[in-house]
Structures are given as structure tokens and as C-alpha cells.
Amino acid sequence: MAPRRHHRFPRGETCSECPARRWYHENGLRYCENGHQVEGYVQFDVDEDDNFGKTGRVARKKKEARRREGKHLAGNEARELFLECLQLLLRKQVLWLVGRRGLHPELEAVVRDLWLLRVEVGAGGGDGDGDGEGNGGGMGWVRKRRSWKGEVWALPGLMDTLGLVYLGCVLRQEPVRIGDLFRWARNGQIPFLGAIDYVPKEWRDRLPGWAHHALLTRYARFHGGELHRSVMDLMLGYEENHGLVFPAIPAAPLLFLYVRDLALPPEVHPFAQKVCRLLDLSYSFPTRGPSPKRYLLLDTPEVLLVASVIVATKHNYPLDGIERLPRDASDPLCLQMDWAVWEFEFKKQPEKKPGILQYEHMGQQEIWSMDKEDMNELLNWFQETQLEKNSKDETEVHRLFPLEDIPPLPEIPEIPQEDIEEKVKRVQSAMKRIEPRADTEDMGDSTGRLGSEYRSYKDVDELGGTVKRFFEVAAEAAGLSLGDLVRAVYGLEQLLMNWQRREKRRLKRGEGVGDGTEGA
Incomplete structure (x- = not known):
């Protein structure tokens, strides 16, 4: 040669x-x-x-x-195309909620208006006669943006699509929790995982690297709390940029969902609301009144909601095994939870597949011991997250050995409503009735009563046994990390303790008895 x-x-x-x-x-x-x-x-x-x-x-x-047709866009054109991709995904999410979850069709108009405000719609934003797959997503989802340079409200991200859907549900007063959207997205039900696959190929070919990577959500990290933070950031942004104030969340039906999903006695429902009334807290955005620049966990209405459910449960149906006796027939302690039965019903299920962090830190021995299905998923993860893909700049290797498209992740189905109801029946049928015992002189001070020896947990490491499993199930339902939920519950308990001290001082001054909760 x-x-x-x-x-x-x-x-x-x-x-x-x-x-x-x-x-x-x-x-x-x-x-x-x-x-x-x-x-x-x-x-x-x-x-x-x-x-x-x-x-x-x-x-x-x-x-x-x-000049190549598929040249990657840059600058404002790239941002506009990225917004088109988000808009298309957002509309598919709304249509999924209307078609699969039975929400009202007006939700689309509400979310569309929120979207247009989020990207600051301008006059003459297009003709709006598309078919849903191009020019703004169709159905009037059109807008015009001259430039994003120097904007006070940054470019939205993929998690914001779920946040916008949630805020649309709040405006419509639909009984949808943040945890529901979080779980549907993580389980591959609502369009979110593999967001890039919902984008037309001609759009994908022109996306810059940062936008293409942002749409690779097949292996998105779901630690818990990400969607809550997105919702709060959106809420504060709407108020700051547009003066938009959102209504309170529909607390009553959402509390019912938590009580049902955690298989708790119905008495938890009114007590959880009473806890918030005592502290003058509302299920609004944010719970402490005027919008703060920096917010706490309890400023998110749904975090306050699930924290109040846990406090109500710990107070009325303690999990620590300490014997406490009811004083009269109206005492919540007359019904005692069998937490062993509850824990059996909610025993932890092993994860089907490792997450992205486990893939990144796997050793050789772990990889060699994989079965065929797990090995295929590992290779899919590597192709999706580690290989640089550029359809217009193919190398000789790519031409000789083209990569196949990664199959979509299987959808993890919801637990059937009948199974949830049967679980609730089994847990509640195991509850025991305790006869009340009034205070007597020979009883002494050692008899436990409602609220006595109430224990707070400041850190995850302090949890154990049934208590830890209860927090885990509640965190899963709320879409929160275990650590965030522990901190939120502890914060609410500290507010109650401060209220209790104020009440005691007020009673000592002889100002009369307030609407108290004994031992809370």
C-alpha cells in the first residue's frame, strides 16, 4: 500500500x-x-x-x-426550540391526565395559560393552528420571545413541566398530590421518562448538546423532594413576576387520600386539620404568609399536610409500644392500632432494578453476576448517558456498527383501588378496643395517657422498626425523601411544643382555657 x-x-x-x-x-x-x-x-x-x-x-x-441541514442551533434559537420540546411534553402530560386519570378537560386551558405566563407570552406569537406536533404544540399553545438574555426568570427545566401541571390542578382544585405526579413520572406512566423520545427527530437533530442532555430523563434521579422544590420556585416566580397568587390546596380530599393510602383510622383526618388550626397555619402558598425569598419545608402546603398526618397518628395511635390508657369513651386511645399487622401489610418490596447511582458505582463482580435483563439495561444506561450521540457527524465506526434505538422503559402499573381498600380493611379489622379508666387516687402518676412520653425524631438515624417503615411509606406517598419528611415533622412538632408552652403560661395567668389539644 x-x-x-x-x-x-x-x-x-x-x-x-x-x-x-x-x-x-x-x-x-x-x-x-x-x-x-x-x-x-x-x-x-x-x-x-x-x-x-x-x-x-x-x-x-x-x-x-x-452547509448542513441539521446544523445545531445556538443562542436564542436553541432556547426557543428547547421550549417547544418542553411545551410538547407538557401538553402530552395534560392529555394523559385527562384521558387516563379522568381530570376535567379544562385543565389543558389552565396549564396552557400558566405556560404562557412562565415564558412571558408576547403579541403575535403565531397562528396557533398546528396539529399538536409542531408550531408551538398546537391548540393555541403559541408564544413569542425576543431574547432570554438578562431575564430575571431563568429558562424552565423538565421538572417544571410536572410543576406546571400540579399548579394547574391546584387552580382547578383537582385532588392530585405532588406525590402522585412524582410517582407517575418515576414509574413511566405520565410522559416524562425518556422525554427525548416524545420529540420529533427533526427537532432532536437541531438541539444543542445542553438541551439534548436535559431531555435524557430515562435515568433521572428521583430521590424525593425535587418536584416540591420546583413547585415552590414556580409559585414564588409567578408571584414576583406576575403578581399571581394561588389558592389553598384542597386539603380535605388530599387528607383523605393520605389516610387511605397509609391505612390509618379516619379519626386522623380531623385531628390533622386541628393541629394546623392551633398553630394558625393554612394549606396555602406559602403557609407562613407573604412569600419569602427563602422558604422552609413546611411552607409547601402538601409537606405541611403529610407532616400533620404523621403528628396526628403518633399522638392518637402511638407506634412506640408504650402502654397508654384512655380516660373516657371519647379518648382516641380507646382504639389501639396493631402496628405489627400494619407493618406486615406494608412490608418493603425489593427494588426491581438498580438506579443510576448504583450503575455508576458498580464493581466488576456485580456486573458479572447480572442476569440478561439487568445486563441489557446496564448497556442501555451506558448508551443513553455515557456515549456522545450526534446523528449528523457519524464516524466510520457508527456507520459500520450502528446503535439500535433503546426500547422504552416498561410502565410500572398502579396498585389497583380494590387492593388498597382490602389492605385498609385488614389493618382496621385488627384494631383493638381498650376500656377507658378514669383517674383515681390509687392509680398514681405512672399511668400513661394521651400524649404522654411523646417522642420526636430529629434525624433519620433515630428511626427504627415500625416507626421507620411508617415514615418511609408516608414519604413515598408524598414524593419526599425520608430525610426531608423527618425534618418537616420535627419542625411541626417544635411549633406545637412552643404553642403548648404559651398555653401553659396563659393558663397560669388565668386567661381561660383555649382550644387546646391535650399533650400535643
């Missing part, structure tokens, strides 16, 4: 993929000295007869000829 003859690029130019300054000709194609294909150049060799004695050079083709 004859040695390759190298030529120099024009002055000041190099290979588009590496710093190489020389190239060679092979099989009708041009490659840099490092093997990258060079496009847009025409060769003129000094030895060829038609060179007429001119020195060797490389001439650029005309700009129109070498």
Missing part, C-alpha cells in the same frame, strides 16, 4: 474535531491526520494534469453547498 500523502489545511484552519492541521485523501473521502472525516473541502494536487502547474492547495466549497 502506498504511503498516505498529507496536505495542509488553509492558513489558520484545523480539523473541526481536533487540532490537526494536515489531512489526507482516501477512497474519495478526506480525513485529518487523526482519522476524522473532513467535509467541505475539494482537493487539488500539484501532480495532477489539470492543475496547470499551480501549487497544491485546498479550496473551500461554497458556503451554501457545505
Whole structure:
């Protein structure tokens, strides 16, 4: 084989993929000295007869000829295309909720208006007559944005689509929890995982790297609390930029859902609401009144909601095994939970597949011990997250060994409503009735009563046994991490303790008895 003859690029130019300054000709194609294909150049060799004695050079083709159709966008055009992708996904999420979950069709109009405010709609934003797959997503989902440079409200992200859907449900007063949307997204039900697959190919080919990577959500991290933070950021942004104030969440039906999903006695429902009334807290955005620049966990209405459910449960149906006796027939302690039965019904199920963090830290032995299904998913993860994909700049290896499309993740089905109801019946049928015992002189002070020896947990490490499992189930239902839920419950308990101390001081001053909760 004859040695390759190298030529120099024009002055000041190099290979588009590496710093190489020389190239060679092979099989009708041009490659840099490092093997990258060079496009847009025409060769003129000094030895060829038609060179007429001119020195060797490389001439650029005309700009129109070498310009590629699928060139990646940049700047404001790239941001606009990314917004189109988010808008398309957002509309698919709304249609899923209306079609699969039976929410009111007006939800689409509400979410559309929130979206237009989020991206600051301008006049003349398009004709709005698309079919849902192009020009703004169709159905009037159109907008116009001159520039994002210097904006006070940053470009929205993928998690914001779920946050917008949730805020739309709040405006519609639909009984949908943040935890519901979080679980549906994580389990592959509502369109979210593999968001890039919902985007038309011609759009994907023109997305810049940062936007393409943002839409790779197949292995998104779901630690818990991400959607809550997105919702709060959106709420504060709407108030700051547009003066929009959201109504309180529909607390009564949402409390019912928590009581049902945790298989708790119905008496928890009114007591949880009473806890918040005592502290003058509302289920509004945010719970402490005017919007703060920095918010606490309990400023999120649903975090306050689930924390009040846990406090009510710990107070009325303690999990610590300490004997406490009811004083009269109206005492909640007359009914005692059998927490052993509850824990059996909610025993932890093993995870079907490892998450992305486990993939990243797997050792050789763990990989060798994988079965076929897990190995395929590992290779899918590697292809999705570790390989640089550029459909327009294929290398020779890509042409010879093309990668197959990654199959969509299987949808994890919801637990049937009948199964939830049967679980509630089994737990409640195991509850025991305790006869009340009034205070007597021979009883002494050692008899436990409602609220006595109430224990708070400041950190996850303090949890154990049934208490830990109860917090885990509640965190799963709320879409929170276990640590966030523990901190929220502890914060609410500290507020109650402060209220209790104030009540005791007030009673000592002889100001009368308030609407108290004994031992809370």
C-alpha cells in the first residue's frame, strides 16, 4: 500500500474535531491526520494534469453547498426550540391526565395559560393552528420571545413541566398530590421518562448538546423532594413576576387520600386539620404568609399536610409500644392500632432494578453476576448517558456498527383501588378496643395517657422498626425523601411544643382555657 500523502489545511484552519492541521485523501473521502472525516473541502494536487502547474492547495466549497441541514442551533434559537420540546411534553402530560386519570378537560386551558405566563407570552406569537406536533404544540399553545438574555426568570427545566401541571390542578382544585405526579413520572406512566423520545427527530437533530442532555430523563434521579422544590420556585416566580397568587390546596380530599393510602383510622383526618388550626397555619402558598425569598419545608402546603398526618397518628395511635390508657369513651386511645399487622401489610418490596447511582458505582463482580435483563439495561444506561450521540457527524465506526434505538422503559402499573381498600380493611379489622379508666387516687402518676412520653425524631438515624417503615411509606406517598419528611415533622412538632408552652403560661395567668389539644 502506498504511503498516505498529507496536505495542509488553509492558513489558520484545523480539523473541526481536533487540532490537526494536515489531512489526507482516501477512497474519495478526506480525513485529518487523526482519522476524522473532513467535509467541505475539494482537493487539488500539484501532480495532477489539470492543475496547470499551480501549487497544491485546498479550496473551500461554497458556503451554501457545505452547509448542513441539521446544523445545531445556538443562542436564542436553541432556547426557543428547547421550549417547544418542553411545551410538547407538557401538553402530552395534560392529555394523559385527562384521558387516563379522568381530570376535567379544562385543565389543558389552565396549564396552557400558566405556560404562557412562565415564558412571558408576547403579541403575535403565531397562528396557533398546528396539529399538536409542531408550531408551538398546537391548540393555541403559541408564544413569542425576543431574547432570554438578562431575564430575571431563568429558562424552565423538565421538572417544571410536572410543576406546571400540579399548579394547574391546584387552580382547578383537582385532588392530585405532588406525590402522585412524582410517582407517575418515576414509574413511566405520565410522559416524562425518556422525554427525548416524545420529540420529533427533526427537532432532536437541531438541539444543542445542553438541551439534548436535559431531555435524557430515562435515568433521572428521583430521590424525593425535587418536584416540591420546583413547585415552590414556580409559585414564588409567578408571584414576583406576575403578581399571581394561588389558592389553598384542597386539603380535605388530599387528607383523605393520605389516610387511605397509609391505612390509618379516619379519626386522623380531623385531628390533622386541628393541629394546623392551633398553630394558625393554612394549606396555602406559602403557609407562613407573604412569600419569602427563602422558604422552609413546611411552607409547601402538601409537606405541611403529610407532616400533620404523621403528628396526628403518633399522638392518637402511638407506634412506640408504650402502654397508654384512655380516660373516657371519647379518648382516641380507646382504639389501639396493631402496628405489627400494619407493618406486615406494608412490608418493603425489593427494588426491581438498580438506579443510576448504583450503575455508576458498580464493581466488576456485580456486573458479572447480572442476569440478561439487568445486563441489557446496564448497556442501555451506558448508551443513553455515557456515549456522545450526534446523528449528523457519524464516524466510520457508527456507520459500520450502528446503535439500535433503546426500547422504552416498561410502565410500572398502579396498585389497583380494590387492593388498597382490602389492605385498609385488614389493618382496621385488627384494631383493638381498650376500656377507658378514669383517674383515681390509687392509680398514681405512672399511668400513661394521651400524649404522654411523646417522642420526636430529629434525624433519620433515630428511626427504627415500625416507626421507620411508617415514615418511609408516608414519604413515598408524598414524593419526599425520608430525610426531608423527618425534618418537616420535627419542625411541626417544635411549633406545637412552643404553642403548648404559651398555653401553659396563659393558663397560669388565668386567661381561660383555649382550644387546646391535650399533650400535643
